[in-house]
Amino acid sequence: MRLSVEWIKEFVPTEASSEELARTLTMAGLEVEETIESEIGPVLDITVTPNRGDCLSAIGVARELCAIYSSPFPTIPNGVIVQPKKADYEISVAIEDIDLCSRYVARLVTNVRSKPSPDWMQKRLIAAGMRPINGIVDVTNYVMLETGQPLHAFDYEKLHGGRIIVRRAHKGETIRTLDGVERVLTEEMLAICDADHPVAIAGVMGGEEAEMNDFTKIMLLESAHFHPISIRRTSKKLNLRTEASYRFERFVDPESVGKAADRACQLISECGLGDVTTVLSDEYPVKIAHNRIIFRPARANTMLGYNIPKPELTKALANLGFESLGEQEDHITYSVPSWRPDIQREIDIIEEAGRIIGYDRIPERLPVGVTTQGRDTPIGKLSAKIRTGIAAVGLQEIVTHSLLSPGKMENDYPDGQRIEIRSALSSDLSGLRRSLLPGLMDVADRNARRGHLPLAFFEIGKVFHRTDQGYEESLAVGGIMAGAVAPRSWVRDDKHSDADFYMAKGIVEVVSRLCSVPDLQFCVSDDVRFHPGRSANILLGGKRIGVVGELHPELRKLHSIREKICFFELDLERLIDAGTKKQVFVSLSAYPVMVRDIAPRVEESIPYQQVLSSVKEVMPEILEKIEVTDVFTGSQIGEEMKSLTLSLTFRSPDRTLTDAEVNEALEKIRANLIQRCNARFAG
Amino acid sequence: MRMDGLDLLIAEALKDIETAQNLTELNQIEIKYLGSKGSLQAQMRTIGTLPKEDRPKFGARVNSSKESISQRLSSKRTELEGKELEERLNKERIDITLPGRAFPIGRLHPLTLTVQRVKEALIGQGYEFVDGPELEEYAYNFEALNYPEDHPAFDEMMTFYVDDTRLLRTQTTALQGRVMEKRKPPFRMATTGRCFRYEAVDATHHHTFHQVDVFMVDEGISMADLKGTLKQFASAMFGGNVQVRFRPDFFPFVEPGVDYSIFWEGRWLELGGAGLIHPNILESYGIDTERYSGFAFGLGIERIHMIQNGVNDLRLYLENDLRFLKHF
The missing domain is CATH 3.30.930.10 (Bira Bifunctional Protein; Domain 2)
Incomplete structure (x- = not known):
């Protein structure tokens, strides 16, 4: 995600240079990959980890900086200018599947004018890597980058019955999305529908049918909270990734849904892109409860490995927007900010305090205690x-x-x-x-x-x-x-x-x-x-x-x-x-060896294996080793014959061998070779 | 007259010995004077012509002459032998600057050498190595590691699936569950092996790479234990007294999660991910998280070798060009 430094600084009272900001953000967990120069000054390219959807905006990044600098939290600018004239239109919003959509805000803008967005807005969008399109589209993109809330604009007059129904798609329903692709929806996908059929795939992409164009007079602006898993599954299934789906699947703060819509209306009004009317709908059927977590300062010290005074811990958490609901002797109950669904249990709070205070303060120590024997497999x-x-x-x-x-x-x-x-x-x-x-x-x-x-x-x-x-x-x-x-x-x-x-x-x-x-x-x-x-x-x-x-x-x-x-x-x-069998040691013989060669001639087709087993078969106890030292073929010894030279080593474990007994063993071996292998011996 | 003759003979013999040039000459001299047909034997034969009373004395003189001649011969022989050996050795001189006989020698692959060093360092710190399968179950690679269902964290783990439940492991951390379902704390474990991710291959990415993963569980294990252990490990791998730095990062299986860098040769180098094992994981294996905690860290084997040796292209490791392999 790219954001210009001047935009971030709009929300953070700091004199820090872009290098300092990059370093501070990186060391707090928002890694700045690089700083790029642009027309409006340095731009930070920030990698946001998948658990921190709340940081995918200028305000989100600013919140982190404010927590580190102990500055007051940035808020979404507001001040909607509503035209006093009452509009003659009504909007009706119905959320049928409240498990997938907990809040849906719709606002009506009349007298929509097709003109470009102001220069300052275009420059910020370009620095963020977005292409300016037209006033309305740019405002929705701008508000998304500023607040993290994706918005969608419908041509109100193309919505059948002037209605919005948020429901799962019916089996076989289709929609042609803004990229011109006809898509078949399934019953697991959430759709934004008019009275008759889907006009947008919720949180992923709008449809062509209710798309705004140069002739649009009345606009319905959507700002909503969709279920992250549902959006992710739909986007994966359709193989359609958008800036909106990217943010929705990482969780968008349901409490900012209305503020983001207001901010967009303010900009539309200020930029002369249309008249914001009083017609609005805010369906908020399921309030997402703030997580409540018990935090023990002593536990934080144990986990982080050093002593941090309690006031320092509580200050860091307060800076991050954690609200104390009551303090006991050894623990504090915290209410987790609505934009931090990733904070689920005590260890998550410990991490938050630890990283804001700074990991550089963690000392180096080696584990002590009884443990496993170090070894290879x-x-x-x-x-x-x-x-x-x-x-x-x-x-x-x-x-x-x-x-x-x-x-x-x-x-x-x-x-x-x-x-x-x-x-x-x-x-x-x-x-x-x-x-x-x-x-x-x-x-x-x-x-x-x-x-x-x-x-x-x-x-x-x-x-x-x-x-x-x-x-x-x-x-x-x-x-x-x-x-x-x-x-x-x-x-x-x-x-x-x-x-x-x-x-x-x-x-x-x-x-x-x-x-x-x-x-x-x-x-x-x-x-x-x-x-x-x-x-x-x-x-x-x-x-x-x-x-x-x-x-x-x-x-x-x-x-x-x-x-x-x-x-x-x-x-x-x-x-x-x-090979894991233990080798039994046999004590070494103290008596000398006698080595004799024999050279049986056999037919070439007889494998050595057969010769070898014929020698082993006789198995005089005194035969210690058999080696083949030569294999010879040639006309001298006859066609299709080979001569093998075997070197036999004899030794006894308990006496010095005599010529006579070795000769006797050799005779037996020769006899067996003649019998088994049809061997012949020279001389 | 006879006395003078013997004296002269001795003097002549000693002179001959003195001037002998080589062993052959010396042998001839020996034969000439001491042989059975030699001069001294001839002198001995004249003994019969002497008066009886002179005979013993004459015999004794001849014998002592023999002795002194043969003594002289023997010392001359030693001298000549030494000289001849010296000459022979001098002739046997070879060109010691020619190369020795060419024995074939194979080397171990740089990744193997790195794994060996990693193992040496960790075994010395009391870690027990275990192996896990490369063709792993989804359950161990993700579920057991606290990956939330359909979470964006999966985007960083483009996975090779074989079927709905089997995949090529994306991280050696997959071994954690396999160990924890069998063992009770305390333990210190480590594993090395091959991992797979669907990545386009370039100088810093490959679909196949190698990791070492380390984890331990004991009473009171903290981020400080992790930092100290990483410092000791990194010092063993890279030498010297390296500094370790933590930066917050996110991995579903650790909390707090960090990536760690070392200060080495004047710059900070990112090595890998680490953190305290997520209590959700410990609890799922029945480990009491109020009593026990643990840490885990991992890093790339290739990365270690690249840093140690200044290699700048990851692809070289699986390409196996002999020039590269012979370099290490």
Whole structure:
């Protein structure tokens, strides 16, 4: 809201500069965003919080300043000049729905003259960001800016039956509003009607039919109080926001309704825009009671955290218009001003006193007393560990947003349904991610296009699914890598190998070790986002908790990256559940290890997993560790054959092993490999 | 005559040792004088030609000569070995100014680093972290936080709705109700996480951003406790002894409601919203407001990092340009 300083000062006896006013208002809660220069001096652009509808006017702002400066309250100027001539017209106002309209004032102005408003008024309107239209419209806008009360002017002769009926619209009633739009009203909306049909949407916008024009002779001026929630709902439903609805939905003081109408009549008269008549109606069926609140000065001191003498508190409240209805030893009963519906209970009064006295006086103290142990969440701790682990192997952490448009990569996601945003404003933000892949892919692609390397990223973030059970939200960790992950080096023997399936799988294994979940299973995946021969579902206890693989070449084509793109994703919450088991410590063996290599040759189609379980099946107690140190294929060992080198570590917890017993174990292992895997051994 | 011969031999051997240039030469000298076919062995073999009474004496002389030669050899060997090692090491000199082997190293995202600092500061002040869902219920995001029905306060919270009751949380404060329905005071809680509001994206606005929210309830908690806590927290985050300033503001879930600024590097910087938890909220969870009160404050994770590092564009955080990420 913009108001010129000279206008505000009309109501506040102060010599303060515009900078001082801006600072004072800001520190009292009316934030001055900026001060703009205008023809009539500085103009303040004030942000009014949604609870302070009473400040949406020059008088409202002035009231705050007067409270701070301990000056008498500003009042709405009055002094209506009524033409002695009695008008030959009557107005009849009926409020049918008094729950939505507690007061309706109508005044009749005759001999309406179509002419512009005076220069001084136009300048104030322009400074406030409004366009001068004509005398009458400008006066209604001016009074709204001055008093906070929106007004509406009807062409009296266009009102059927000379009547105003305030009622809920009938089902299917329509009105063409001043913006030229035909609108269908519903039964929840309050309408201002003549004898036959709606002529305005109450508090929102007038209709074209009873609109004033250059030929209007008699004007009916409306000033009313409408129910804030009703106005807000109507304005939202019609998607029609106006200066009037903005103020009505923030509450307009019912006790100023008449004064604002009088003020408008005074200006109309003074500006020669018409003759104000004695014909008026003031329907005020429901008087809104002033809130009564008990205020304990001691409580104020407790809440604000320091001692404020009682007279200082009561003075601040009196300055704000709170009226004492009686004082007891430890409390005062206050009547709340009619323009402050936001003051509901004692704490609200404490805030009022506190802010007028000034928050700078609040001291700094630290809470004392027994309280909770400070700690991170279990998942927070685990995520921190995983982050550090993955970063240590060379992946850069990223954070991407969770909203995305449906796309190839998103559509191909195999699990559950996407959760859609209702009435999304743009397709880019139309749903929630089910996988971290699209976000990671975007970042990899963007950096690749900018020539930034390496392309190795990970993210820990929420993913969302709609399932038969409802909505699911879980924390996932995902990583993407393409091309060389290690930086280029001049050292010739540094391996400069490109990311592949095994790099992604290696990181999954790092994560599982960090979570103390050693027994993940990998099985062939049918996830269509990946290369069918180079992807795996990751299972934990038989349940799918993630995926690892090389991106399908068809998806890769959509991006600028030429190298193989590898990806993994894991459900962190399932991992943490599985990883919370306490590890039992087994005392360390004091005896030496014996390491033996075996190199079974098997058909290429036999997976390592099968070889591994054939070794484990024999399970000599002394076999401590199995490592695969080489996989070799080539014509030397036969077509469609591979040779695996397994390094087996033997150790006993209670004795030094002999060659003979290790050889015996090896023999058993070899025999089982021959039987289970049709393995052959050289020599 | 024989005596002189042995003396001469020793003198010759010692001279040879003295002038030896390297270990190979020294080894040859050793063989020449002390080897099984060496000069001293040859002298020993002549012992048979001597008169019987002279033989022991001659033998002793040859042996002591052997000893002094081998002593000399050994010290010369040590000397030459040292010299050769020195030469070898000198030859093995490398260019220590070339870069080391290139290990890949990843970094944490600046928002993660900021969350870590926030957690460290608050855990140290006794706050327990809890997580809440991003896909939140309307009831927790608004109703439990004392938002009046159809109030203009909603205008500041353009919300992504999924259906009539579910939305993407607009503020991490949504966790308050979830905590208070399970716990009795006193407690000190904190949460960090992602929030969503329908905003056009520019240098200072984003539809996705991150917040930290802190709240505590105990006996006699006042605005002074809030101010002191904010001062300590801000000092931990920004360093030094920062000043805190309150300005009245409105949030339905606090009363009094303020926004707070810190005086940092010569200017006032607005950080976030704060206040005493609204008694309507405490009462709705059965907390006696005559006995207990509490405060709450929140602020943006991005905002903290932007202030700390002089970053001027909010969009950089979710854009993930490697140059930006590697900077921190």
